[in-house]
Amino acid sequence: xxxxxxxxxxxxxxxxxxxxxxxxFAVDTVHGGDDALERLALHPYDVLVLDRDLPRVHxxxxxxxxxxxxxxxxxLMLTAATTTDDRVTGLDLGADDYLGKPFEFPELxxxxxxxxxxxxxxxxxxxxxxxxxxxxxxxxxACRDGRPLDLTPxxxxxxxxxxxxxxxxxxxxxxxxxxxxxxADPFTGAVRVCMSKLRAKLGDPSPIRTVxxxxxxx
Numbered sequence: 001x002x003x004x005x006x007x008x009x010x011x012x013x014x015x016x017x018x019x020x021x022x023x024x025f026a027v028d029t030v031h032g033g034d035d036a037l038e039r040l041a042l043h044p045y046d047v048l049v050l051d052r053d054l055p056r057v058h059x060x061x062x063x064x065x066x067x068x069x070x071x072x073x074x075x076l077m078l079t080a081a082t083t084t085d086d087r088v089t090g091l092d093l094g095a096d097d098y099l100g101k102p103f104e105f106p107e108l109x110x111x112x113x114x115x116x117x118x119x120x121x122x123x124x125x126x127x128x129x130x131x132x133x134x135x136x137x138x139x140x141x142a143c144r145d146g147r148p149l150d151l152t153p154x155x156x157x158x159x160x161x162x163x164x165x166x167x168x169x170x171x172x173x174x175x176x177x178x179x180x181x182x183x184a185d186p187f188t189g190a191v192r193v194c195m196s197k198l199r200a201k202l203g204d205p206s207p208i209r210t211v212x213x214x215x216x217x218x
Contacts, residue, residue, distance in 0.1 A: 001157055001178045002026045006036040007051040023109045024153035026181040033057025045073045046116045052079035060093050067094030074115035128163040130218050155198045162218045171215035
């Protein structure tokens, strides 16, 4: 859900971030290894899209430190070096996946989604179900009682987090942390507004319950 793109080519970083946002991810970008480590210390990212040749702190060192610290963040390493030895070295450093440049964008999105599923505390099935709700996280579709739901990427992300919670309440703070990027203003009521629109699309009776002082629950 939340992805950090660490890529020193500013234009490429922007293109990757834009494409991932359109696919429903909350995305932050940095252009140096030192900045990547700083962000990773602040936010629990699901996936790090890591350019291997970063300035100041090399991408290899970023991967080493992340793995040494026991981080749950999955690493997708990007590099122009695509020989077998390069791939083996990248994976030995702790990368979970490896993609050579240039790459096809749909493949990047698919790999990020796969890594995100693996980053969860427990393996997540591609189909999430609760009550009459069914969500296909691979095809990015959702329905309620057989009725297709026309959800925005943000609404889809919020509903996915609630489904993954398996009946537990999720706080507004956690939703904001996981479904929005660093530019989200916590005082705008973004979660409340999104939740209101999501409830309207889900229809009555609403499957989402507000737990006073705690958060939201399916």
